[in-house]
Amino acid sequence: MKIIKGNIFICLISALVVLCVLSGCRKVSHNGKLDGQWQIMKIENLETSEEIVPEKRMYICFNLHVVQLTSVGFGNASGNMQYDKKAGILNWDFPYITDESGMNRLNKWGIYTNPVRLEVLKVNNRALILKTPETVITCRRF
Numbered sequence: 223m224k225i226i227k228g229n230i231f232i233c234l235i236s237a238l239v240v241l242c243v244l245s246g247c248r249k250v251s252h253n254g255k256l257d258g259q260w261q262i263m264k265i266e267n268l269e270t271s272e273e274i275v276p277e278k279r280m281y282i283c284f285n286l287h288v289v290q291l292t293s294v295g296f297g298n299a300s301g302n303m304q305y306d307k308k309a310g311i312l313n314w315d316f317p318y319i320t321d322e323s324g325m326n327r328l329n330k331w332g333i334y335t336n337p338v339r340l341e342v343l344k345v346n347n348r349a350l351i352l353k354t355p356e357t358v359i360t361c362r363r364f
Contacts, residue, residue: 254345256342258284261362262280262360281293281364288301301316311340312339313337314336316337332356334356334357340352
C-alpha cells in the first residue's frame with residue numbers, strides 16, 4: 223500500500239512540474255527584422271538637406287514594444303513603441319521626456335517631436351532607414 227501511495231505521490235509531483243513548465247509563457251517578438259540594436263550612420267535634415275554624421279556610438283535598440291536610444295555623450299532615452307508592420311509605420315512616445323532639455327537630447331537622434339511617427343523606408347538584415355517629417359535616419363545593424 224505504501225508503494226502505491228508513493229507512486230501516486232511521485233506521479234502527482236511530476237504532473238505538477240510538467241504543468242508548471244508548460245504553462246510558462248514567453249513573449250515572442252512580432253517586430254521581425256526590426257528587432258535588435260542599430261547604429262546610426264547618418265541623419266539627413268529634409269528641410270535644409272544638411273547631412274549630419276553622428277557620434278560613432280549612437281544606437282537605436284528595439285525590443286517588443288520598447289525603443290531605447292543610447293549614446294555615450296548624450297545620455298539615454300527609453301520610450302514606448304507601436305509598429306504597424308504592414309503599413310511600415312513606427313510610433314514612438316517618450317513619456318518621461320517632458321521638458322526642453324529632454325527634447326534637446328532627442329534632437330541629437332533626429333527626433334524633433336514627442337510623440338513621433340516614423341516611416342520605415344527600408345529594413346533588412348543589414349540596413350534600416352527611418353523617415354520622420356523632418357529627417358531621414360540611416361542605420362546599420364550592430
